[in-house]
Each structure stands twice: as structure tokens, then as C-alpha cells.
Amino acid sequence: MKQSNKKDALIFLGPTFLTYVLFLYIPILFCFYLAFTKYDIISASEFVGLKNFTRLFTYSRTPKIYANTLKLVVMLVTMHTVFGLFLALLVRSLAHGTQHVFRFLYYFPCILTTASVAIAWRYIFNKDLGIINYFLSQVGVDAIPWLNDPFWVYGTIAIFSLWKFAGNAFLYFYIGLGNIPITYYEAARIDGANPFTVFKHITFPLLTPTIFFVVLNLFIASSQIFDEPFFLTGGGPGDATRTLNLYIYETAYREFNFGYSSAIAISLFVLLAVFTLIQLNVSKKWVNYDY
Amino acid sequence: MVHNSLSYRFKHYLLYLALALCSMFFLVPIYMTVITALKQPADINLLTAWSVPSPVYWKSFAEAWVLLGPNLKNSLVLTFSATIISSFVGSINGYVFSKNSFKSSELIFTLILFGMFIPYQIILIPLFQVLKNMGLYGDLKGLILAHVVYGIPIVSLLFRNFYDQIPDDIMESARLDGAGYFYIYGKIILPLSIPGFVTVGIWQFTQIWNEFLWGITLTKQSSNPVTVGLSQLAGGQAVSWNLPMAGAFITALPVIAIMVFLGKYFIRGLLSGSVKG
Numbered sequence: 001m002k003q004s005n006k007k008d009a010l011i012f013l014g015p016t017f018l019t020y021v022l023f024l025y026i027p028i029l030f031c032f033y034l035a036f037t038k039y040d041i042i043s044a045s046e047f048v049g050l051k052n053f054t055r056l057f058t059y060s061r062t063p064k065i066y067a068n069t070l071k072l073v074v075m076l077v078t079m080h081t082v083f084g085l086f087l088a089l090l091v092r093s094l095a096h097g098t099q100h101v102f103r104f105l106y107y108f109p110c111i112l113t114t115a116s117v118a119i120a121w122r123y124i125f126n127k128d129l130g131i132i133n134y135f136l137s138q139v140g141v142d143a144i145p146w147l148n149d150p151f152w153v154y155g156t157i158a159i160f161s162l163w164k165f166a167g168n169a170f171l172y173f174y175i176g177l178g179n180i181p182i183t184y185y186e187a188a189r190i191d192g193a194n195p196f197t198v199f200k201h202i203t204f205p206l207l208t209p210t211i212f213f214v215v216l217n218l219f220i221a222s223s224q225i226f227d228e229p230f231f232l233t234g235g236g237p238g239d240a241t242r243t244l245n246l247y248i249y250e251t252a253y254r255e256f257n258f259g260y261s262s263a264i265a266i267s268l269f270v271l272l273a274v275f276t277l278i279q280l281n282v283s284k285k286w287v288n289y290d291y
Numbered sequence: 292m293v294h295n296s297l298s299y300r301f302k303h304y305l306l307y308l309a310l311a312l313c314s315m316f317f318l319v320p321i322y323m324t325v326i327t328a329l330k331q332p333a334d335i336n337l338l339t340a341w342s343v344p345s346p347v348y349w350k351s352f353a354e355a356w357v358l359l360g361p362n363l364k365n366s367l368v369l370t371f372s373a374t375i376i377s378s379f380v381g382s383i384n385g386y387v388f389s390k391n392s393f394k395s396s397e398l399i400f401t402l403i404l405f406g407m408f409i410p411y412q413i414i415l416i417p418l419f420q421v422l423k424n425m426g427l428y429g430d431l432k433g434l435i436l437a438h439v440v441y442g443i444p445i446v447s448l449l450f451r452n453f454y455d456q457i458p459d460d461i462m463e464s465a466r467l468d469g470a471g472y473f474y475i476y477g478k479i480i481l482p483l484s485i486p487g488f489v490t491v492g493i494w495q496f497t498q499i500w501n502e503f504l505w506g507i508t509l510t511k512q513s514s515n516p517v518t519v520g521l522s523q524l525a526g527g528q529a530v531s532w533n534l535p536m537a538g539a540f541i542t543a544l545p546v547i548a549i550m551v552f553l554g555k556y557f558i559r560g561l562l563s564g565s566v567k568g
Contacts, residue, residue, distance in 0.1 A: 008472035023440040027417035115518040116539035120324040248412040265413040
């Protein structure tokens with residue numbers, strides 16, 4: 001690379017990178033600072049030491065909110081991975097032309113406006129008017145309080161989340177399956193292997209890089225889950241579906257307690273970083289990159 | 292292969308049954324939205340929840356259109372400006388990262404990608420503060436800026452992967468002819484970038500159009516985007532479901548239209564370039 005090109009390239013990168021630093025890295029540092037202050041926008045920030053963090057670790061509501069987030073992460077990462085892979089295997093077993101139709105259909109909800117589809121689903125999940133309970137009543141099952149029961153709201157969030165976002169995992173798996181050399185399958189067919197053996201010894205091992213990529217992405221996205229509880233349950237009933245991100249939002253923009261809110265945000269950030277590093281390390285043991 | 296054996300046919304039916312069930316799962320909520328939006332309030336009840344509206348009642352759409360009008364205008368201005376700016380930023384960055392990478396540009400790329408892993412909320416509070424200090428809080432300018440800045444990682448990544456597929460030789464011959472850096476970008480790379488702009492443009496358009504949280508925190512009411520307007524329309528003590536459903540449909544219409552007309556190119560673009568590093 002010639003020196004002059006390097007200078008030209010930096011002219012290209014410079015302005016965007018500077019705005020990026022100004023609006024991303026500086027706000028992050030500012031967030032770390034705010035976490036040690038008491039701040040409500042109106043009056044000047046006041047240094048309070050570790051008070052926000054001690055509140056975070058002692059306040060009776062917080063364990064429940066961390067547990068909710070963890071519960072949703074485990075639930076959603078598993079369900080999206082399994083359902084996404086299932087959809088991809090289904091679509092890949094079709095003829096090429098037909099694949100396009102289903103590929104489009106299954107991905108479609110991913111691009112839809114969450115604020116819009118949440119309204120549709122609130123209607124579908126409605127206890128008295130919703131069609132799910134209508135069908136359940138036809139087979140003699142009592143109406144389920146989908147939006148007002150601490151147990152069933154998790155089912156509600158899972159169904160909504162799968163409907164809205166499973167297309168992402170599906171598309172990644174669809175791509176991953178397409179990257180497996182067809183010669184492996186031909187060899188297996190000649191050997192007369194049954195579909196389960198083929199999946200266990202060819203598809204799964206060769207798909208591990210995609211599985212890891214999907215799981216990591218899902219982990220990062222679902223640990224920051226906000227839309228589903230915000231639009232469907234508002235965190236309720238009680239604190240049943242209040243997640244960390246929802247709590248951060250509420251402490252900042254409803255209670256104007258920016259210092260405490262920043263402290264929670266930092267705890268989420270640290271947890272996320274630690275878990276991501278662990279996953280990156282563990283992945284070396286099960287992800288198969290050489291084929 | 293014995294294609295007519297019983298077990299083969301059975302598997303075949305099972306496959307199509309599974310495909311049909313999944314398709315129904317994805318389509319039913321869309322169907323429910325459309326038919327409920329077209330019903331008279333009095334016609335919305337459990338027993339006929341499924342059935343097609345008769346007579347078709349368009350009034351909710353007119354009503355929602357009036358209520359969401361100002362928000363729709365805000366969203367259009369916001370989405371078009373932010374998408375266009377963001378796509379060009381992505382193209383410029385992607386060009387450097389793909390075709391002219393050197394040590395410090397690799398570092399910059401890593402620092403930019405790092406932004407994808409930072410929780411939204413961690414920067415929401417200080418960003419609000421920064422925009423306020425710069426006098427950009429409240430109207431669309433600040434929101435446009437926010438979307439452009441936080442779009443940088445994904446647009447740079449998508450464009451880098453896109454440019455990786457363009458062979459370097461094309462630039463090499465121009466360089467031998469004495470063409471300069473910016474000339475090569477403007478005259479050779481940019482005209483080849485249309486498929487990249489389609490993918491990145493659709494991605495950013497849908498992301499920005501659908502976004503809610505920044506819309507509600509970084510703008511004053513007069514500048515609220517349509518997602519915020521919709522949540523207010525649906526959040527009040529709505530008497531019936533027809534109006535929120537019509538509002539929901541109107542709100543989602545631009546992204547539906549884009550997906551229906553350009554979705555083919557969009558998915559193809561994602562398939563060819565999104566999963567690489």
C-alpha cells in the first residue's frame with residue numbers, strides 16, 4: 001500500500017470515525033461517570049461514590065429483574081436456535097424455486113414494525129376476545145390469561161418473539177446449510193446412511209460454526225431484550241417480565257434517576273462482556289472450523 | 292431412488308404439513324390485522340373474529356391516517372435522510388476496509404464493530420445529554436444523527452463484505468492509468484455499488500422506520516416518529532380494536548411495500564454477504 005493511498009483512506013475514514021468516537025465512546029465514558037453520581041438532569045450531578053451500586057445489590061426488586069432476564073435469555077436462545085434450524089432444514093429440503101417462496105415468508109416478520117405487530121398480538125392474546133383462547137375453548141380448555149399471569153406471560157413472550165424474530169436464525173442456518181459441500185451428502189447416500197445418521201455425523205458437525213454464530217448473536221440480542229416486555233406486558237404483571245433493559249429505561253426516563261440507571265446499564269454491560277468471553281473460549285472445544 | 296414408496300410419500304406429506312403449519316403461524320397475525328382493521332367496531336367479537344368483514348368499513352383507516360399524519364411525515368423525513376446518509380457512510384468505510392486496509396484501518400474497523408455489542412441503553416442517557424448540549428435534542432436532526440452514528444458498524448460491515456466480492460483487478464488497471472484514490476471510488480467503485488446500496492438501504496430503512504425507543508427519548512412530541520404516534524394511538528383507552536389495527540397497518544405499510552417489491556434483492560444481498568466475519 002502506497003503512503004499516499006493511506007492518507008487518502010484516512011481522509012475517507014476520519015470524519016465518520018470522529019463522530020463515532022464523539023457519539024459512542026465519549027457517551028460510554030460519560031455513563032461510567034454518571035454511575036457514581038446522583039443526577040436528575042435538572043440539578044447538577046453530585047458525586048455519591050458507590051451508592052448506586054450498593055443500592056443495586058441490596059434493593060429487594062433487583063434479583064427478580066436479573067433472574068427474569070436470565071430466564072428469557074436461556075429460553076429464547078434455545079427456542080430460536082431449535083426453531084430456526086428446524087425451519088432451515090424444512091426449506092432446504094425443497095426444490096430450489098419453492099425455497100424462495102418460503103424463505104421470503106419466514107423472514108418477512110423480521111422486517112415488520114414491532115410497534116405494529118405487537119398490537120396485533122395483543123389482540124390475539126386477549127383473554128376474552130383473542131382467537132387463541134377461542135380455539136382453546138373449542139377443545140374444552142379454559143381461557144388462559146396470556147398477558148396477566150406471571151407464568152403464562154413467558155409463553156406469550158416466547159410465541160411473539162419466535163414469530164417476530166425466528167426469521168433471523170432461520171436465515172443464518174439456511175446460509176450455513178447451503179455452505180456444506182454436497183459431496184458429503186452424496187457419499188452418505190451411497191453408503192445408505194439414514195437421515196438421523198446424516199444429521200448427526202455430517203450436518204451437525206459442519207454446522208457448528210453457524211450454530212455458534214447464531215447462539216452468540218441471540219445471546220447478545222436477548223440479554224438486551226426490551227421490545228417484547230415493553231409492548232406486550234409493560235414488565236408485568238408486577239415485576240414478572242421486567243427485564244434489565246426495561247428497568248434501565250424506567251429508572252432513567254420515568255424516575256429521572258440517571259445515576260442509578262447508569263449503574264444498572266454498566267452491570268448489564270459487564271455481564272454481557274464476561275459471558276461473551278466465556279462463550280468465545282468454550283466455543284473452541286465444540287466448534288468445528290476445518291472443512 | 293424409489294420415489295413412489297409409501298415411506299417416501301409419507302415423508303413428503305409430513306414435510307408439506309410442517310411447511311403449511313409454519314406458514315400459517317407467520318401469516319395469521321397479518322390476516323387478523325387486516326380484517327380487524329376493516330371491521331366496524333360493533334362487528335368485532337369473538338365468534339366472528341376469523342371471518343372477513345362484511346360490509347368493509349374503511350373509516351378506521353381514514354381516522355388513523357389523520358391521527359398519524361404528522362408522525363408519518365416525521366418518519367419519512369427521518370428515514371429517508373438517515374438511510375441515504377448512512378448508506379454513503381457505509382460505502383465509503385466499506386471501500387477503505389475492503390480495498391485499502393492497513394494496520395490503523397483494521398484497528399478502526401475493530402473499534403467500530405465493537406459498537407455492535409454495546410447495549411443500546413448504556414448510551415441512551417449520555418447521548419440524550421450530548422445532543423441536548425449541542426442543541427440537537429428535540430427535533431429530527433438529533434435523531435437522524437443518532438441513527439447515522441449507530442448504523443455505522445452494520446453498514447460498514449455489509450459494504451465491506453460486498454466490496455470483498457469485487458475483484459481488485461478492476462481498480463488495479465485504473466491505478467496504472469494514473470487515476471487517483473477518490474477518482475477510483477467515484478468512477479469505478481460507486482457505479483458498481485448499486486446492489487450494495489439496495490441491501491444496505493433496505494436494511495437501514497426498515498431499522499430506522501421501525502425504531503421506537505430513541506424516537507420517544509430523543510424527540511419532542513411534535514417530532515415523534517410514527518412508531519411513537521402509534522403507541523399513543525393504541526395506548527389510550529381505545530374503545531375498540533379497529534382503529535389501532537388500522538394504525539398498525541398504516542405504520543407498517545412502507546416496510547411491507549419495500550419488502551414486497553425489493554425483498555428478493557434484499558434477501559439475496561444478505562445471503563451473499565452477511566455472515567462472513
